[in-house]
Amino acid sequence: MKSWKVAGLTVLACMAGGAVLAGAAVFHGWYDVSATGSHTLPVHDLLDVAQTRSVQRRAAGIAAPDLDDPDRARNGAGLFRANCVQCHGAPGVAPESYALGLNPPPAALVATARERPAPDIFWIIQQGIKMTGMPAWRYRLTDAEIWDVVAFMRVLPTLSPEAYREWEGGERTSAPALPGRPEAQARVGSAAAGRNAVQQYLCATCHVIPGVAGARHHVGPSLAGIADRSYVAGTLPNTEANMQRWLLAPGQVKPGTAMPDLGLTDQDARDISAFLQTLRQAD
Numbered sequence: 001m002k003s004w005k006v007a008g009l010t011v012l013a014c015m016a017g018g019a020v021l022a023g024a025a026v027f028h029g030w031y032d033v034s035a036t037g038s039h040t041l042p043v044h045d046l047l048d049v050a051q052t053r054s055v056q057r058r059a060a061g062i063a064a065p066d067l068d069d070p071d072r073a074r075n076g077a078g079l080f081r082a083n084c085v086q087c088h089g090a091p092g093v094a095p096e097s098y099a100l101g102l103n104p105p106p107a108a109l110v111a112t113a114r115e116r117p118a119p120d121i122f123w124i125i126q127q128g129i130k131m132t133g134m135p136a137w138r139y140r141l142t143d144a145e146i147w148d149v150v151a152f153m154r155v156l157p158t159l160s161p162e163a164y165r166e167w168e169g170g171e172r173t174s175a176p177a178l179p180g181r182p183e184a185q186a187r188v189g190s191a192a193a194g195r196n197a198v199q200q201y202l203c204a205t206c207h208v209i210p211g212v213a214g215a216r217h218h219v220g221p222s223l224a225g226i227a228d229r230s231y232v233a234g235t236l237p238n239t240e241a242n243m244q245r246w247l248l249a250p251g252q253v254k255p256g257t258a259m260p261d262l263g264l265t266d267q268d269a270r271d272i273s274a275f276l277q278t279l280r281q282a283d
């Protein structure tokens with residue numbers, strides 16, 4: 001046989017083998033679909049690039065109207081409050097408890113507004129994102145209303161928690177009441193459990209956290225090397241007990257902070273602070 005024939009047959013055999021393996025993996029249920037398991041770093045990055053490129057391509061022909069009109073942003077603030085804050089939160093406002101458990105986690109839109117151009121954001125709101133919790137709004141909001149929301153999102157990164165409440169009409173002053181959860185048998189903090197827990201409280205949507213998939217946003221300070229910092233949020237000496245206090249109730253430690261109260265249990269706070277202790281400067 002000619003050598004190119006051998007090569008061709010080998011490639012075909014490998015492809016067939018791969019297809020059989022993939023079929024077996026699907027059939028036997030080897031793939032873990034649970035929302036508590038995070039994607040590995042390479043899979044996460046691949047999906048992220050696929051999503052970004054898909055949106056860029058489809059939003060390429062969209063021209064944004066004048067987004068600086070203050071009426072537009074004001075109307076957008078009302079629509080944002082009615083339809084978006086429940087999942088995405090806002091400065092100083094935590095998402096509802098069901099949103100914390102979504103995988104992928106709803107992005108902190110402060111970061112999105114900084115990182116993505118307006119037409120891309122318009123397209124995402126209009127069309128939604130398949131296989132995530134992001135709904136398509138085109139059958140529920142008009143195009144003009146979606147642009148209003150985009151206009152408000154441009155204001156969002158400039159707002160302190162207090163200023164956000166004013167845009168909202170000043171009614172909602174605290175985070176939504178999160179349902180109490182039964183505390184499992186208390187145990188000492190575990191860094192491994194804490195690494196998983198950070199995915200369940202949207203920490204990754206606001207902070208750079210080394211080794212955690214998707215944690216590359218600068219809404220809050222980077223947590224790289226946090227174990228070596230002298231103070232937590234510039235106010236409390238950085239001990240494990242103080243870190244737990246901060247994670248459980250940032251608004252009580254530092255009134256007016258943009259870090260929301262995410263409704264952690266004591267055990268989650270112990271686990272996450274144990275995990276944060278592993279983030280040394282050299283990493």
Ligand code: HEC
Nearest residue numbers: 083084087102104105106107112121124125132133134149
């Ligand atoms: C039921 C929960 C839910 C609601 C309600 C919701 N979203 Fe989302 N949204 C998500 C999830 C989940 C994602 C996917 C996160 C990802 O893959 O980046 C997402 C993604 C997005 C993104 C892309 C973020 C990025 O940086 O990749 C934008 C923009 C967005 N949503 C805007 C909105 C707006 C505006 C509203 C209100 C009109 C809204 N969303 C309502 C859950 C929700």
Ligand code: HEC
Nearest residue numbers: 108201202203206219220221231232233234257258259272
């Ligand atoms: C909506 C965005 C947001 C989310 C979600 C969030 N944070 Fe923060 N975080 C912030 C901001 C903003 C600050 C700065 C607060 C300040 O100094 O007032 C901060 C500060 C911190 C600090 C202090 C950092 C330092 O340099 O002293 C730690 C530690 C921290 N966050 C951990 C977490 C953990 C762990 C989670 C998940 C349980 C989390 N954050 C979720 C926005 C967020």
